[in-house]
Amino acid sequence: MLPHDLPRRPVAPGLLLNPLCVGTGTSRWSASTNRPDDEKLLDGLRCAVESGVELVDTADSHLYGHAERLVGKVLKENRGHRVQVSSTVGRVLGSAPHPYAGPRVRHQLEQTLENLYLAELAVYTLESYDFGNGDRYLAPVVEQMRTLRDLGQIRAIGLRGPDGCSSPRYVRRFLQLFDEIRPDVVWTRASGLLPLPDVGGGENLDTFTDRHGVGLMIASPLANGILAGRRLRMGAGTADQTEKQTVAIDRGLTVLANRFGSADALLRVALRSILQQAQNAVVAVGVGDRAEVSRYFGCLGGPLCATDLAVIEEVFQLIRNAVRLPHARTMIVEAADLGGREAVPAQPGTPLRR
Template identity: 25%
Template sequence: MGIGTWAMGGPFFSGEKWVLPKGTPIGYGSAKDSVSIRALHCALECGAKLIDTADAYGAGHCERVIGKAIKGRRDQVFLATKFGNVIDEERKELIGQKWSERYISDACEASLRRLQTDVIDLYQLHISDLPIDAAQGVAETLEKLRGEGKIRSFGWSTDDPERVRSWSAIDGAVVAQFNMNVFQPAPQMLKICDANDLTALIRLPLAMGLLSGKYTPESRLPADDIRSAGPDWQRYFLKSGGANQEWTERLEAIREILTSGGRTLVQGALGWIWAQSERAVPIPGIRNEEQARENLGAMEFGPLSRDQVTEIDALLERS
């Protein structure tokens, strides 16, 4: 199990030439660095090894927070970050996407500086829909960085099986990062990871927080929270800032199973992911020490049983 850090970047927004309209919030609202650092320390003490981030989170700010948090603890961390979104740190904006060799090399150096480290354990392409032909050139650049000792391995953050398959024969490509949770299975992606000996790094394992059970249709998230912005791929929350009732009703239908054996909803949702594949490594996001302890506490319970998974499929009317 790893830890996601998107929420630790604080507010940041789409710039003029990014993929969403200018001014669209892309973060999870405000974050206090001291709280984030304590949360990361707590996660490591509770057994987390992998910290996943991106230069995009907070337009560089999240990497800086992590760099401070792991100073003196670098040997305890498998450090993963991403590239592909051009950032403006001063304006807290994403201002485009690039994937040239020069850009990747410069982005890697910038991430190394912000993270205060000599090497990145896992460097991931953060452009989900980059054409496969262009991505082959990216892989060649990443192999060069690996040869230079600046990264140890690489992967692609994408939900497309064919894109993952296109990198499967490349030595340094060891990970596919993709969305998966109890509401959003990803059997094709898991099948490709199994066939090609890839680790499945699972983002949005808690459906952007909906699976915590804390949000209702009456909830009102802040205006600078991406869950209030309503991008097309974000299905769990409405532009009102409330939870999507369709999904809260589904959560209620499976609540009893997820909370079996003393689990919290969060721990049951993570147990569902482990039940899908031994390759699956969820990276739930955290903001504070309480969330770190709850998430990591899921490891004490382990995966749901096969019968429980089957019952969830029936309740959610999945074949």
């Protein structure tokens, strides 16, 4: 269970959720790697449900629906559960000419709900910014999403937001779509190594969503496991660059581990700091096996004080300065965009075929 100082947070109108949730967005769920160990992941999901998790964040593109089906299997085992699920649409192409063409959004939702053994989704997120030539599918998709919300098949409309590596052009596109779609929730990736992005005027995504009365969902708070002690893996750059970045990261994380001292100090620092700083957000940590999930919910302890938070931010800033290279994104963000590709794209939107 979560500490008492982390009460439920409003994600959308009428939707209050515990701020720490789990998601299937980790490299071990990627179709580009060997098939994951279903039993270990199922056991991790079961542990999350037992720990009181109230939201599982998944996507139709995670192993082409297999992740949704694993989540559904666990929910079916726990008939009295209170777990909500968020999923996405916009990247899986299927046999349609475009992921947003015609009734594609509604059809994919029907398949997702069937996979999950649910009658509704908590959040249905538009993952791609590609709405066809001249945004030809944008208005019909927005109409479909609002109809699905009115019918009670989804509780909130989500929109994928920029992250700390997004280009100014991408941020402008987000702001345009935000105005046209008027989502209930914005989804992004963030961690101590990849802070929430500036969306203009010195305002970051946290304050922007809060000002607009919109929920915020943050994935990848452990920076692909780096903030849990995993060694750096780079898909680009020279060995010398990688070694320098590894040394910088290890030095900074050692400072934090020594200051906070417990066996799970880095986990606590990574999760506590983002939960306390983004107080209107729910944070989804990637599902691993039962032992990993138990650590997530058991490491949080009491609140970090203002001095602790200042020290943590100073160390993270030093690490960010040391690894600020064009190819560093593959280190800081999750190792895959989880639709069957090994590298995270600069912007979401490339359709995936089933």
